Amino acid sequence: MGEALAFDASFIQPIEHRPKLEHVDPIDEVPTIDLSISDSRSVEQLVSDIASACENWGFFQVINHGVPMELLARMEKVAKLFFDQGIEEKRKVKRDAANAMGYHDGENTKNVRDWKEVFDFLVRDRTLVPASHEPDGTSLRVLTNQWPQYPPEFRETCEEYAKELELLAYKLLGLICLSLGLPIADRLKGYFQDEQMSMVRLNRYPPCSSPDLVLGVGRHKDAGALTILAQDGVGGLQVRRKSDGEWIPVKPISNAYIVNIGDIVQVWSNDKYESVEHRVVVNTEKERFSIPFFFFPAHHTMVKPLEEVVNEQNPPKYREYNFGKFFASRNRSDFQKQKVENVQIDHFRLPV
Numbered sequence: 001m002g003e004a005l006a007f008d009a010s011f012i013q014p015i016e017h018r019p020k021l022e023h024v025d026p027i028d029e030v031p032t033i034d035l036s037i038s039d040s041r042s043v044e045q046l047v048s049d050i051a052s053a054c055e056n057w058g059f060f061q062v063i064n065h066g067v068p069m070e071l072l073a074r075m076e077k078v079a080k081l082f083f084d085q086g087i088e089e090k091r092k093v094k095r096d097a098a099n100a101m102g103y104h105d106g107e108n109t110k111n112v113r114d115w116k117e118v119f120d121f122l123v124r125d126r127t128l129v130p131a132s133h134e135p136d137g138t139s140l141r142v143l144t145n146q147w148p149q150y151p152p153e154f155r156e157t158c159e160e161y162a163k164e165l166e167l168l169a170y171k172l173l174g175l176i177c178l179s180l181g182l183p184i185a186d187r188l189k190g191y192f193q194d195e196q197m198s199m200v201r202l203n204r205y206p207p208c209s210s211p212d213l214v215l216g217v218g219r220h221k222d223a224g225a226l227t228i229l230a231q232d233g234v235g236g237l238q239v240r241r242k243s244d245g246e247w248i249p250v251k252p253i254s255n256a257y258i259v260n261i262g263d264i265v266q267v268w269s270n271d272k273y274e275s276v277e278h279r280v281v282v283n284t285e286k287e288r289f290s291i292p293f294f295f296f297p298a299h300h301t302m303v304k305p306l307e308e309v310v311n312e313q314n315p316p317k318y319r320e321y322n323f324g325k326f327f328a329s330r331n332r333s334d335f336q337k338q339k340v341e342n343v344q345i346d347h348f349r350l351p352v
């Protein structure tokens with residue numbers, strides 16, 4: 001992805017979405033939560049910290065999360081070695097309409113091109129997904145991973161990483177369950193076992209001569225249940241603060257993961273927790289790497305407010321929707337510019 005692309009109009013954000021690049025001093029920041037339990041820190045305290053972070057921010061960072069830091073370091077290394085290759089090499093594992101996994105450098109968020117290149121792989125290889133976004137279509141297709149030859153340890157490292165992150169995802173899902181007052185931490189696990197659609201993405205954001213005109217990823221909400229993100233020390237992720245709508249940078253903390261609530265947890269919690277908008281700004285100097293793990297349930301999951309959460313005073317705010325179809329519609333814009341804004345959970349909101 002060359003610097004000359006800076007002047008390609010497809011990257012240019014509408015004026016109202018261009019980033020302010022001057023330093024913003026956040027009055028308060030995304031909370032950091034220690035996941036370890038000790039004599040001085042009970043599970044109840046941890047669950048209560050998770051509840052406040054989910055309600056107030058929809059985003060938090062976690063430390064003492066159990067993922068070995070040497071494994072993350074190896075992931076960052078193979079990501080860099082892969083992206084540092086020439087475009088011809090990377091395009092050998094290019095994603096296309098037939099295979100959604102692999103390398104690509106042309107994603108659109110809200111119809112503007114993102115200033116990044118990515119490599120995607122599934123946590124469960126050979127995952128079933130709906131063949132089309134059409135609501136009536138019932139046929140499925142199989143998504144498979146494709147792996148580059150270089151670096152040779154790429155595949156093994158990615159597979160090992162995905163397994164570790166899945167464990168962290170279950171841990172966080174359990175804590176979120178408890179924080180919503182559900183009696184059993186494993187209540188939501190069944191939606192993910194066997195056929196989960198979870199995937200890991202390696203992102204590289206190249207430096208850009210006009211960072212004021214573009215975004216690494218345009219503002220968006222994540223469609224899954226949770227996202228668990230590793231970012232390097234460069235910074236660039238910004239979160240829309242719920243209290244005032246300001247874009248607040250998420251400070252890089254070494255050895256921490258950033259966790260955010262996705263659309264599914266918003267619906268499950270009947271809006272107690274919200275999936276918050278975020279975006280990535282780029283800079284003139286440094287390339288940035290990040291690695292999100294998107295925790296997605298099985299394609300056939302029907303998403304609706306949890307029975308344990310709704311009652312007469314808090315009636316369901318959404319009608320149910322099929323996650324696989326939601327995901328398929330959301331991803332259409334990756335290949336073809338869409339004339340309309342892509343699907344959002346608000347389309348399933350029930351009238352009050």
Ligand SMILES: O=C(O)CCC(=O)C(=O)O
Pocket residue numbers: 201203217222229231236237278279280290291292
């Ligand atoms: O790179 C980042 O910091 C965030 C990326 C992101 O939000 C996404 O890929 O959904």
Ligand SMILES: [Fe+2]
Pocket residue numbers: 220221222227278
């Ligand atoms: Fe995101």
